[in-house]
Amino acid sequence: MAYKEKYPLDITPQGDTVPESIQKNRNEILNVAQNMELKAGGGSSGGGGGLRNRLLSGKVSNGEFSFLTGDNLSVMIDGSQTPVLLSFADGFNDFGAVDYIATINRKQSAWSLPANSTSYLYVERSASGGLTYGSTTLEPLRQPNAPEAATDKMYYNTTSEKMYVYTGTYWKNTLRVVVAIAVTDATRVKSIKYYDPNVNTATDAVIGKRTVDGKDYALTEILNALADTIKKIAGDDTFTTNPTTTLKAISQTIKDLENIYYKKTDTVNEAKHATNADEAKHAASADTAKNAEACVKKSGDTMTGTLKVPGITNDPLDFNKMSNTRVGYSGMLVGEVNGYTVWGKQRWGMGVAFPWTFDGDQRVLGAQLYFVNSDGAYIRFDTNSNTMGAWQRIATFDENNNLLFPNGAKLRVE
Secondary structure, eight states: OBOOOSSOOOOSTTSOOHHHHHHHHHHHHHHHHHHHHHHHHOOSSSOOTTOOSEEEEOOEETTEEOOEEEETTEEEEEOSSSOEEEEEEEEEETTEEEEEEEEEOSEEEEEEOOSSSEEEEEEEEOTTSOEEEEEESSOOEEESSOOSOOTTOEEEETTTTEEEEEOSSSEEEEEEEEEEEEEEOSSSEEEEEEOOGGGGBOOHHHHOEEEETTEEEEHHHHHHHHHHHHHHHHOTTTSOSOHHHHHHHHHHHHHHHHHHSOOTTOOOOSOBOOGGGTTOBOOSSGGGOSSOSSOOOSSSOOOOSOOOOSOOOOSOOOHHHHHHSOOSSOOOEEEEEEEEEETTEEEEEEEEEEEEOOTTOOOOEEEEEEEETTTEEEEEEEOTTSSOOOOEEOOEEOTTOOEEOTTSOEEOOO
8 A cells, every 4th residue: 555654754953853753653653543444444424344446534524525615617625624535446466455545635626517417526546646636427337347338437346446447449447536426507516425435336246137128238227227217207306315215216206107108008998189189089090090081091191182281380491401412302391591691691581492302313403492581582403413503583573564683673575
């Protein structure tokens, strides 16, 4: 274990007196003993058992750690009054466990966090003993095997007793301790929870896997996915770090879902829509539905009779994209086109696109109409070279048979 002397002796002629030297030696021995006790027994304030690679001690208030504070979207760490003590595990050697103890004994702004996110705050130790601070939005794990790879994902291998982070190409061994979980909104840190390695130790090695539809799933994957879904439904008030409260929230939410959604095995008899949907009834197939004399199937059929549509709307059209991208079908699209530049000027209005295609031809073909508010109508044609054609303004006639030009000129031919 690497240990830095906390009470070094001043052996110069003007240095420590004999009583001062004795007192320093005594304090040093007590400090070493305290570090060894913390490392072996888990320390105070919920450190927990003999787990390695974790936060050992720091400032405590009302039985909880309290050395981290939020400052806008940053987090401060304060070891100025009570040092923050960390234990970095680095596996084993011929003499047993290899651990490094690091002390933070000053106050500083350590982390800058992204807005509207949950971040896991960690401290990393270099080979020379220097400390740096970082964060990730990917949940760290403690388990005996590597999780699904994702860049910046980290996990503590409980077999080799080493921390690993995925670089994008491989799992790299690093000395890193997670200390807290911080939640931010758009402008500030909303909450800080100190990281408890006990509740982040995966148990797949003990409880095994489950096979669903021929695929093996680690049980922790299922639980994490379930927990993520339930949290969004139940909310932060009922989904907490307290296992009893959280299990109760999960159980109650699942019971509520049973009352809302039909199961696949349920039989629904003539379930009706609202009155203004003409009491259209569900049926085994669209062919037997009673909501129309000539039922239109989901596909492959033709509607007969009169179709009344009060209006047609669509997402905004991207004229330039449609002129350079083969959409794969022929038809008509209608949508708003706002802030679009025609003839060097931004314009707003409605657009209509007529893409045309057929199998075996990769060209972008078709036409586009642009009805500009308080201006006029423009048209262009997509050429065979898959480039955008030039816009042309459509000429119109007034009630006196005058041909109107964009510059205001009129032409009348007798």
